[in-house]
Amino acid sequence: MALTYGSPSQAIQISLSGLGNTALRQSNFIDNTGDLFFDALVQLDITTAGSGVNTSQGYIDVFSYGTATYGSSYNGLTSGIDGTITSSMNLRVVGRISANSSGSNCRGVFKVAPSFGGILPTHWGIVVENQTGNLFGGNDVCIYQGVKF
DSSP, X not given: OOXXXXXXXXXXXXXOTTOOTTOEEEOOOEXXXXXXXXXXXXXXXXXXXXXXXXXXXXXXXXXXXXXXXXXXXXXXXXXXXXXXXXXXXXXXXXXXXXXXXXXXXXXXXXESGGGGTTOOOSEEEEEEEEESSSOBOSXXXXXXXXXXX
């Protein structure tokens, strides 16, 4: 079997600009019922604040959330709607981006399905946690590309 890819640069709706240090933000859910992707590549491009970034330990954590109820409820404290949440409890780790330089662009590309045991659910999304030491600087981009056999 050969891999095929969905359209590149599909937007993930998540408002990251100005996200405060230690704050978490969830994306809108992504409906996978039509495409039936078995995995997705998620790319985040996040600009750190112009100053005040923790230059020795700054990072950005990325988590996933999903559902086995066809989108009616999600794991953790997520709702499937772009907004803040208070805890990453019961979320699945997708990856970490090093972010220890002020005013720089930090990029990470991650596979999502491994956080669900290898299969992407019908509805899924991401949560971003800012642990840089300061606000995100703005002009942040979050996209995905689906993967099929």
